[in-house]
Amino acid sequence: MRISYNWLRRYIDLDASIEEVAQKLTSLGLEVESIEHLGRIFDGFYVGEVLDVQKHPNADRLRLCSVRVSVSDYPLRIVCGAPNVAAGQKVIVGTVGATVPKNQHDPNGNPFVLTKATIRGVESFGMICSEKELGIGEDSSGIKVLAADAKVGTPLAEYLGVNDTALEIGITPNRPDCLSHIGIARDLAAAYNTKYIKPIYNRFENKNINISTLATVNVKNTTDCPRYTACIIQNVEVKESPEWLKQLLNAAGLRPINNVVDATNFVMLEYGQPLHAFDYEHLAQHAIVVKSAERGEKFTSLDGKVHELSGNELMICDGERSVAIGGVMGGANSEISISTNTVLLEAAYFSPVSVRKTAKRLGISTDASFRFERGIDPNITVEASERAANLIAELSGGVVVSGLIDIYPQKIVPKIISLRVARVNAMLGTTLSAKQIKDFLESIEIGITAGKDSNLFECSVPTFRPDIEQEIDLIEEVARLFGYDNIENKTSSEVMFSAPDQHERQITAIRTWCESNGLNEVLTNSLIDSPTAKLFGNEIVAVKNPLSVELESLRPSLLSTMLQTVAHNYNHGMSRLQLFEIGTVFSAATEKNRSGYVEGYVEKNNIGICLSGEINMQSWHEKQRVVDIFDLKGLVMSLLRGIGLDNSVLIYYNASTSLTEMTIGVEINNTYAGFIGKVKPELLKKVKIDHDVFFAELDLDVLTKFHAVKTYKGFSKFPTVVRDISFIVKKSVTVADIEILIKKSGGERITAVTLFDLFEGQALGEGMKSVAFSLKINSHEKTMTDAEIDVMITTIVQSVTKTFDATLRSV
Amino acid sequence: MLDQKISELQSEIERILPAIADNDALEKFRIEFLSRSGKLASLYEELKAVPGDQKPVYGQKINTFKKSVETQFESLKASLQSSSASQKIDIDITLPGRERPKGTRHPITQTLEHMKSIFVSMGFGIVYGPEIEDDYHNFEALNFAPNHPARDMQDTFFVKDDIVLRTHTTPVQVRVMKNRPLPLRVIMPGRVYRNEAVSARSNYFFHQVDGLYVDKHVTFADLKGTLVTFAKNFYGSDIQYRFRPSYFPFTEPSLEMDITCFLCKGKGCRICKHTGWLEVLGAGMVHPNVLRNCGHDPEKVSGYAFGMGVDRISLLRYGIDDIRIFFENDLRFLNQF
Missing domain, CATH: 3.30.930.10 (Bira Bifunctional Protein; Domain 2)
Incomplete structure (x- = not known):
């Protein structure tokens, strides 16, 4: 998840550098994957004031400007070619060393670094910039002239409100509570042993009208939708959001759309509660019915895609038709438009499994479905809804109708889990005291009551932590807050002998x-x-x-x-x-x-x-x-x-x-x-x-x-005799067969038979080949006599010539 | 008279002998002085003229003289022979030797063998498991709920609805915990599959090593010690490391271990995405649900488990920027290892 550091600081006062905070988040298991300083591209650019404009002595189109960029320093002399430069203007000045994001004179618009330059014989110490050069607008006809009240010397990033830092945080699937700025502030507060504060805001309530006179909500499938709330904001004017809101959304990676939609997105990223705004006038009978889709029903989501539904999807309907895929995406038929006057705001808790199945089946993943799948806090709904309704009213000049419809038949209550102090230390290899463990858990809002003895805690786990299900999960929380790096690296172990492999x-x-x-x-x-x-x-x-x-x-x-x-x-x-x-x-x-x-x-x-x-x-x-x-x-x-x-x-x-x-x-x-x-x-x-x-x-x-240990065999003490024999045989007779026969007829005194020559040729006759073997002959009992060997060779020759119809060539 | 002759002959020899540089001159010398009709032999002729009583004295003198000349001759002959032997060899010994062709082990094998050897030295056995795996071993027994988003962490190839190509080597943990007696201390290397598009950084199959230790009283501190020992052995004793809490369905508490980027030494570069850290493994204490699924009582035994990717670590180790080159098997690549 991408968060804005400025936004985060709305809820927690941090006395540490961004890098230190990033390290802390990582050590908490909220891994900071990147830190992006959004304003850094404007380093070296300041708000300046043009004090004086003179003609350039050597060029008609150029002017020499005296520009003040700092209250204390001398003004800078800058050569400027813009037609609209004039004394008294507040302008954007790039000083020597700054990188201009877009070079207007470069066909590819590549950035370039400002240096002290001599232009037609006059030294220039910077540059007065156009919108286009800075990438903050399209106008390149002249320099950007700022409002008269712009303060000289203000860094441009600060002036533009973009001196923010975006942190990309890898949130593991078990931590849906950290898919919001408040959620992250809560974990940081625990780590820094400080407090975080929830937003304080103005209320724009119209006490004269109650929502019950304007709309009805009927939840038919409470399994997939355990909680559904609705409230209504009247007299809204749909328009562009104010700068502060656009800047925060942009920094967090969301594209601003209009004040109503932006407000719902803002509160989603603030509290983690996805919200959906319907155009009240487009809801037939001003009714909301939550039920499963009709099998084969076709529904057009607000991105214009048509989905054919299986009947298992949870749909938000009005009196006549479906208007949203619950927890996944709204419909085109009821979306907020420029003509919207009354908004019905939905804040609900949908079952993670149901949303996940639907999103997967339809191939849609939205910021809302992502959060519902992982499990949002079912008990934040009303708080977030009120916050969003009043923000919409504030941004759009509307009022919130009094009352809120809240269908929540079976309240989801905190889990109670027992924790044994001894078990914590046994699992972690630590020696933490009961008091330390209690402090860690209470810092993340886990309620502790003593069990039957001081070493047993009954822990009440807030509903924003669906991942904590059993004792071991609490132990992980203790480990996380104690710090993995503070746990010993135990490098001794009982030795274990593994079986030979x-x-x-x-x-x-x-x-x-x-x-x-x-x-x-x-x-x-x-x-x-x-x-x-x-x-x-x-x-x-x-x-x-x-x-x-x-x-x-x-x-x-x-x-x-x-x-x-x-x-x-x-x-x-x-x-x-x-x-x-x-x-x-x-x-x-x-x-x-x-x-x-x-x-x-x-x-x-x-x-x-x-x-x-x-x-x-x-x-x-x-x-x-x-x-x-x-x-x-x-x-x-x-x-x-x-x-x-x-x-x-x-x-x-x-x-x-x-x-x-x-x-x-x-x-x-x-x-x-x-x-x-x-x-x-x-x-x-x-x-x-x-x-x-x-x-x-x-x-x-x-x-x-089949690998076996070898057994030694004694070898003969008597000399080995080598005899060569060659035969002419038909080509179809295989060498392997002849070899086998030689060994067989020679007996065990033949210790090796090696083919050492093989050829065919006209001289041998059609279809014939010559094969020559070298035989090693040896006895374990005695030195063999020539006569004995001759007998053996004769036997072999007879056997081969007879069996294979071979002719002896030489012995 | 004879004395003079001997001394004349001696000075003549002392003049000639040192100047002899080849065998021909040496042979000429031998004929002139040492042959049967040579100058030294003629001294014995002169002996006949010496008075009888002095004969033994002069005979002895001549003998000694002759012996000394012969010794000098032999030593000169030997030295001439050895120098002429080296001159005579007419072979260019700069010719290349007859080399044996060089074979190679695949770099991924080398990484894996290095890992195995370290773990074996730390008392781990090696176990293998099937690549075609059922849903039970790959997911269910490892505490992945049927519709949990954690299943999305591992896009899966299906052979049937409940048969998959294993997405990690962790199912082997289930198999060994069910089938082997405790205590268990094993690593489980092997190939795993993910249904992901192939790119420079990811492939649809890769190799992992899982590790498991289950016994009485195994703690998170034991896990950390094991991992640090491994990392210092494998990556070098001078590395910096850090542990981060993380999440895996089958371990709790879970961690990931980072080490300082060995390319930039922690300063931040492209390889470490400018963080200075490289993630090298995931680990944790075996989840009680997993122990229970494998027939063990989590109140009686505990365990740790870890897993690491061999291909990714090989990329980093050898400075390779495209994982696909591992499986192209181009000889120009393989022969570098």
């Missing part, structure tokens, strides 16, 4: 491995468009109110946003992409034995790894090469080995996904962990990527679950 440790290990191996971690959107999401399967989770169709479905895989990242980087000139992301993926399904999630939805924590473009950096020692599936396959296998899963990984080649080709499946301890593959070209086409992209996605829960 393998999952957390493994995730960190995975990240570290990826980072150390040159991968860049990315974080991408969780929401993607639904058609893309559906490519991954049908169990998609979509949001009902997306920001856009591109952000409608929760990602079922990390792939699609990874591709967006890849596309972005290719589009910006990067060509070596090695990325990973750790993030959540979603599906609409039910998974058994999965607690801690909302039923019907499965969330998984995955890692996505993506390679595209060149695998290596450009360098003098190595040719650049584009990535292929074996780079990613190797990377994933290294990662799994790197995090200690080497003995439990199984990869298989009959896997498939709807998004990748050349897909390799990964299992860890017989549990599906994810896949490695080449992203299908049609998917790449969609995001306009014309490079191959390789992608792996693995389930982190599986990766982190």
Whole structure:
């Protein structure tokens, strides 16, 4: 909320600077978000008097003026080109150093700083200003001439009445009592241990007429409208508000409209009670009926918008039709106009829930609805209504009809809440005395009566504090008024040992491995468009109110946003992409034995790894090469080995996904962990990527679950023998199958089988390839003889040639 | 006679040897003096002419002389070899080394890991919860009344009428309070969602860390001490801070913590909106209604809770002025971290 400091000081005498007051407000929980000195733009401008005007010796159009801007100092010589300058005028003088808000000679009207200038050979010490230059009017034909009684030397801001300061205060939803100047004054008074005063005003009452002869009020829905008051002001003249009122409203950020509307807005910002003024003559049968809307009813609010009503809205009606949406906005059919003569003023207490529902449904938020939603004081209504009625009368020359209609069938009374002194200290970690606590609470008008002992208070909470509902809320008030900064920062604590967290440790290990191996971690959107999401399967989770169709479905895989990242980087000139992301993926399904999630939805924590473009950096020692599936396959296998899963990984080649080709499946301890593959070209086409992209996605829960402590195994003391063998086989025979067979037929003494050469060629024959393996052979029991090894190799060769119809090339 | 020969030879060697600068000259010297037919060998020939009784004396003399020349020769040879070795290397060692590519952790991860490590050192465990959350955990159990304006503080994405994308990590507090035994001392990091238009300052998803401590006798003073300790660890021991009363439906009393703007050191700048302060977290004592909703008796136990935004703090830490750059994942951005 924006408040005017001048306005605030109508209710509280503050012996502190604005900055100190702002700090105090912030420490009370009324955070001052900004301080705007409204008059500061006029610093250096004063009311001056033109003593004498002479011709400029070197220019026909210019004059030399002698201008007094201070009673004590010498007059200033100012060169002025305005046609209307004359001796004896009171004018606005900008002195050297002042910033002129608008430069008339600049096409954009930018501000400029006044300096001592020599104009056609004569020194000038300031400037006599026009309205336009100061931004206080449109006339730029000559200098602004002020009233003769203007006092020389008065700072311009003060003369204009704009030496005010606006404070922007962030009011939390629990503090509706501070949505007014009096409310803020009340909290400040408590903090400064002083008093605030309510406005004192003149009454303009016509005792000869009673309201009961002029109007009736019938509240049919007292649930949504627990209190409704009306009063009437006659013989009003609707016109512009006086300067003081316009200035205060402007400072508080409200646009002045006319004296009647301004008076209601003023009292709203003064007391926090929203008010509505109806044109009495436009109320059929001079009646007010408060009831729920008709279903399907159409209503035009005073901003000209037509609303179709659901029947749940609370409406203010006259004898025939609706005239306002209760607590939200008035209607066009009864608004105050220049011809209004009699005003019916509404001050009511509407139920917060009802106003909130209506405002939300109709998409309207007004200063009134904002306050009603948060809860105004139901017992301020009459006080505020009388204040507003008399202000309207004062400003418009009208009179207030005696009497006030007040429909308030069930009075809302202060809550009584018990407070234990010991509880206050137990919650806050303080040692406050009963007396201190009592003083704090009484300072914000909480009534205290002693309970059965001196350490128990019965607290009567004023109705302007709907947020205080139980003991803890009173404790907060004590803490707030004592000052959060005065409560100890307790830095010792009972030590607690948290359970070792393998999952957390493994995730960190995975990240570290990826980072150390040159991968860049990315974080991408969780929401993607639904058609893309559906490519991954049908169990998609979509949001009902997306920001856009591109952000409608929760990602079922990390792939699609990874591709967006890849596309972005290719589009910006990067060509070596090695990325990973750790993030959540979603599906609409039910998974058994999965607690801690909302039923019907499965969330998984995955890692996505993506390679595209060149695998290596450009360098003098190595040719650049584009990535292929074996780079990613190797990377994933290294990662799994790197995090200690080497003995439990199984990869298989009959896997498939709807998004990748050349897909390799990964299992860890017989549990599906994810896949490695080449992203299908049609998917790449969609995001306009014309490079191959390789992608792996693995389930982190599986990766982190099977980490086991390693057990040492002894290694052989006898030498290892290396033998190479190569075969010519059909291309369709896979290396993996040959490897498996070599290990099987060689037995456990084969400690490693490494493919070290692979080629195809005319010489080998159509559809054939040559594969060469290096075998490491070793025994734990003895040094193996050549003869023993020869037997083993022969067995292997026979087995491979027979099984795969292979030809031995060399041993 | 022989004495003279030795001394002549000695002075000759002393003249030649120091001038030798390369292997060729050294080899020439060796042949001239030390070879089998060299000048030193010829001294032994002269020995034949020496009278018999003096033979051992002169033999000894020649031996000593020869040994000393040989020593000088070897040492010169060694020094010539080592200097010639360095001269012979013909490699430009200014060529770039074969570097390993640099990987990076996302800056938001780095911020989060830093936070986690501090809290873990203060005895907090780490717990995660679902991003698809029900109204009960996200709002109701946290004391958000069905039609309370506080619900407006967090514009929500709905999956169904009562299923939302969590708007904060606080629902995880409800889950742990219901499912784990007390005392509880945990942090709960994760991604959260708000239905807000994307701009330089706000995004529709971001990351939070919530914290919770529930035990007997937990006080507001404990909360303040924990937060100050964290802030000094995380932001630096020289920071100034302040606590302001604030409002969250699930804590009472509630606070927000500001620290001096680390860009302007409190003088006021664009980042801190000219206030000199930056809001870094919200916190408070767990509301008795929330404790009750989670099956705990607020008369017997109390607790504090806090929450902070990882993305916003990362913006401030790294001097980034547009939050969207975090999720563009441009390598020119990522490689700076």
